[in-house]
Amino acid sequence: MTENTKRDYKDTVFLPKTDFPMKAGLPQKEPGIAERWDEIGMYERLREARTAREKFILHDGPPYANGDMHIGHALNHVLKDAVVRTQTLLGKDAPYVPGWDCHGLPIEWKVEEQYRKKKRDKKDVPPAEFRAECRQYAAHWVEVQKEQLKRLGIGGRWDKPYLTMRPEAEAQIVRELHKFAETGQLYRGAKPVMWSPVEETALADAEVEYHDLTDSPQIDVAFEIMESPIAELVGAHAVIWTTTPWTIPVNQALAYGRDVEYELLHLNRLPKEKRFGISHILVASDLKAATLGRLGIDARDVLTDWQGSGSDLAGTMVRHPMQHLGGFYATPRPLLAGDFVTTDSGTGLVHMSPDHGEDDFELCRKHGIDPVFAVMADGRYRDDWPWLGGDDERRRSVINKPFNAPDGPICSDLREAGALLSASADYRHSYPHSWRSKAKVVYRCTPQWFIAIDEPKEHLDGKSLRETAMQAIADTRFIPAKGRNRLASMVEGRPDWLISRQRAWGVPIALFVHRETGKLLVDREVNERIAAAISRETVDAWHENSAAEFLGPDRNPEEFEMVTDILDVWFDSGSTHAFVLESEEWPELSSPADLYLEGSDQHRGWFQSSLLESCGTRGHAPYKSLLTHGFTMDAKGMKMSKSLGNTVNPLTVMEQYGADIIRLWALTVDYTEDHRIGEEILKGVGDQYRKLRNTFRYLLGALPERDELHNGTEKGSSGTYAPIAVGELPELERYMLGELAALDERLRQAVADYDFGAYVRALTEFASEDLSAFYFDIRKDCLYCDGPADPKREAYLAVLDVLFHALVRYAAPVLVFTAEEVWTTRYPQTVDEGGSVHLLEWPVLPDVSGMDTARWEALRALREDVMEAIEPLRREKIIRSGLEAEVTVPESAVPAGFDDAELAELFITASVERGQEIAVTKTDNHKCGRCWRLLPSVPEDGALCDRCEDVVAQLDEAA
């Protein structure tokens, strides 16, 4: 046999063979795969495949149709897609209809910007044309985002997404509004709302952002006390402090705190020029020092003439500093007790203008003081206003900086009236600004439409909308659980829902108000005429048709006012359950949804608007459970912003790494908290991806090219593993099937918990630890060197087949593209058949119940000890590989039922025998020229062992 020592046995070894490349090239490959899904009509195929199955409805919250997809969209949609795909894999019918929010200010703003660029005045544009432009603008971004989401591998009904601007949707939104009107939950009120004088519109809370200012004005103003139960106070001056001088012309009262302590300070000791012509001032004791400081008065120079608590001030009246103007200013202003008064800043006395503050409005309303609507939409005082209104050339918008400055008209007039005690422009605080124009906003009282939150309603079983919503929250499942508290506390504390906007691009508040009585017209026939018209002609119907057409012949159009406000876009999106889930247009959907899934900011947004809309009209939430995710930060955990330049663009990541990498990232991080993304993290995700990819590559390489395992039958895209007789398998094979079953269980649990991090981790650790480092490593010799018909080798391949079919399905919801690539590599006919890995269902595994896994866990622990014991010999270069080691293990450490030969195979060593303690020596055996094992049956290095001798003989014979 000496000639054999020179023979190269490489071609007698069964090495893995596959066309599946190690390097993924995802950015190049993915678009083609997505395209094929489109071509085969994946969504319809899935609906067909899951006909009559239990449904799982994830309702998409509509992103705003404005701009490219950003990382937040990517995370959100990958999570949604993972939910839909895992539920589908479990065999449920999980349709997904993506949607977009299309109305609203940001789009209007963009369209106006385009007009400005064309030097065209918006006021010259006919409203219908303007709305048409907005519609076109939104449609453009819907298409852009749609393509970007498809590129991300998101599956859904892309041929018919829902848009809030579809006429059918607009009509249904109006119908929902009418439901509120018909049940008496809608009212027109006057309330101070956040108002932007620049955009001339009321703003929602979400449209306002706070910026820190360092140069705000602050002034102290003296109001002379006319009458008071406290005799000493008469003739003295109450001092108020404010950062908004422009509200002084609309002052109607002062507020004090009942429990706050006040002092009357005597200024007579001061030199005359420091006294402002005033003898006494009234301020809170706690703020005395701060106030005197602003007034430039040394506290040692003043005496306290009177001291008392706020409640003593009841019944005190002051006069406005501009009393000499008469009219509005001639009325005495009362001092009122306000719960909101604190001694944190100011003077402890707060000037009240019901037009321009929430606290002010409420307190004044209690005392019968009404707002006067002095400030117009553009921020200037109205034409007939006696101070700084009309033709006063100094008239400006109230947010105009010079207007409020210490040398501006307000301060100058107050100074002249002897009422201005201090004025500067150096105050630091945060102040609300419009998120679009970045200009300052103000509180301004305007007529607005509201949905009442606390009125008990018959159709809600005598409960209020708030109570109904609180009950619905109690009935909802929250993932993670902390969301419940967050939503509940917001609903508990929120005010009535302000739903009107004075803008152009939106669903109209299509209502009639009787001019004489001011009452809302509630007539179902009229309402249905309105909705029907909108459903035919879009929202233009309301603006372009005459009142008479809606009112019908029985009513005189002259008697009714058509409301021209439009709806808050939150009302639009809050109605999606009505015009999407309940709509005939998407028969695959139903309501309520099993799940809404959005970022945690939507506790105040969509989760809440949907809840209120549905509770107000249907008495329950439109969802059974709510899943919220945190926000994506940069690599250091800091918020991403364009100005900081630390944004990560998912489109770029897809180009560089591929969509499967972003998906793997999104499903690995803890979405319940804020999480990070960055180069290092993506690199780590890429490593994890490669581990999974190589596991599939190994399986594809080891498994027969033609499907011999299936006895020649072509299983194709509906294929599953070949039937196997579990009882006849070697124990290692049965153990691995048991481990696979354990993995299966972990994965099912992770799906039930929406815990995708646990899902991916279980999958990766299984691939890495159980397969690569254990099972595949042990069976490498068997796969390469045993004869093709060897029962052990066949058993191994059978188990690899099971593993393949299970793992490719498990991976499919995560690595949507790679799983498809894996599947079509093994079953190329899938492509012609129009099949896909994504049409398959959760694997059914061979039953291996009753396995004694404890024995194997002990075995693996021992295996680790053996590896550790071998290491010193390798370090000292006594041996190089474990195959050269003869190992002794303590009898007591070996689980029952393993013989020495099995142990040597499992430990991948030359031999194993029992002894007192773990010991390792170098073997004297020779190395088999084919399998490279060092065995007693090998006569000399390079010769064959018994097993290889047989196999080579067989092969030579066949050749």
Added chain:
RNA sequence: GGGCCGGUAGCUCAGUUGGUUAGAGCGCACCCCUGAUAAGGGUGAGGUCGGAGGUUCAAAUCCUCCUCGGCCCA
């Protein structure tokens, strides 16, 4: 400024009702293999569990304060 949430190895994450030397995967270092090869295997080094107090026989786990970060609100 207020409410809520969070800060465990370089990275992503586990750490059940407080209880033995705080774990995993990846990365890293070193080694082996060169017949999964820009792959595979082995060993190892990394953490004062954001910081400071406190409760307790015992705290990453409970309490207080501080700090950093985030969301929402003002």
